[in-house]
Amino acid sequence: MFVDLGKPIADGVNQFVRYLIVNYGDGFEAVSNFILKILLFIETGLRDLHPAILLIVVFGLAWASSRHLLMAAGLTFLMWLIGCFGLWEQAMQTLAIVLVAVLISALIGLPLGVFSARSARFRAVLSPILDLMQTIPSFVYLIPAAMLFGLGKVPAVLATVIYAAPPLIRLTELGIRQVDAEVVEASRAFGATRWQMLRGVQLPLALPSIMAGLNQTMMMALAMVVIASMIGARGVGETVLLGLQRNDAGRGLIGGLVIVILAIVLDRITQNFGRRMQIRSGEG
Structure with missing residues (x-):
């Protein structure tokens, strides 16, 4: 009664992956090495930085985004707790992976969001x-990433990008499409080119929506941390994974708390920056 479609599809995908590895393996290796250099640079910088300096940076960012002393102190205290849990270095590894994944997501997501807002066909x-x-x-993303780039941090970053980029693309598109048409028409009447309208009108007015997309991308990247540790991403996700494998509830709980703390700190800072931008755009 049923037609066997599973095996042909699986065989076709496997052949395609083998074709990519054989014919474009050098290209994948070059991309992998480039991403790894950036990742190791950021990770080494975060791990070598004295914790007190990073805590001051967190306090400064929290204060600049919220102008609320209690919130800035609270977020700094939460970061201090990570060190008290004995997972400071692992947290820096995780933070580096998240930052690189968000950076790549932004480089891909922002242009795609802009093109999608401007072209109905491309959006379709x-x-x-x-x-x-x-x-x-999310587990499925690990398979092609591991096949093409091996095990380690790079496939974890790329799998995270695939999982986390869509909200940024959608909210960038939405923000640009929701810019008041009269404002766009006014800029066009003054002789602005499409690039000038995008840079000077649409992107600034869409910035709150873009910041919301960036916030969601960060949260989804953190959600991939534990899953990505299965292919060698290390960091806090590895602590949670070891807790599950060894039936060590305490270790798993501490790792989970650290991930929650990182999520809260990143979420509050990016959300508050987004709110301030929204207020400024409203005043403008």
């Missing part, structure tokens, strides 16, 4: 792809 093609990226179980 991109939308189902984004739906697919957001509905496929």
Whole structure:
């Protein structure tokens, strides 16, 4: 009664992956080495930086984003707790992976969001792809990343990018499309080119929406931390994974708390910056 479609699809995918590795293996290796250099640079910088300096940086960012002394002190205290849990270095590894994944997501997501806002045809093609990226179980992303780039931090970063980029693309598109048409028409009447309108009108007014997308991308990147540790990402996710494998509830709980703390700190800082930008755009 049923037609066997599973085996042909699986065989086709395996052949395609082998084709990519054989014909473009050097290219994948070059990309992997480039991303690894950036990742190790950021990770080494964070780990070598004295914790007190990083705590001051967190306090400064929290204060600049919220102008609320109690919130800035609270977020700094939460970061201090990570060191008290004995997972400071692992947290810096995780933070480096998240920052690189968010950076790559922004480099990919912002242009795609802009093109999607400007072209209905491109949006019609991109939308189902984004739906697919957001509905496929996150474990599945590890398979092609590990096959093409091996085990380690780089495939973990790339799998995280695939999982975390869609919200930034969608909210960038939404923010640009929601810019008041009269404002755009006024800029066009003054002789602004499409690039000048984008840079001087649409992107600044869409910035609160873009910041919300960046915030969601950060949160989804952190959600991939534990899963990415399965292919050698290390960091706090490895602590949680070891807790699960060894039936060590205490270790797993501490690792989970550190991930929650990182999520709270990043979420509050980016959200508050987004609110301030929204207020400024409203005043403008």
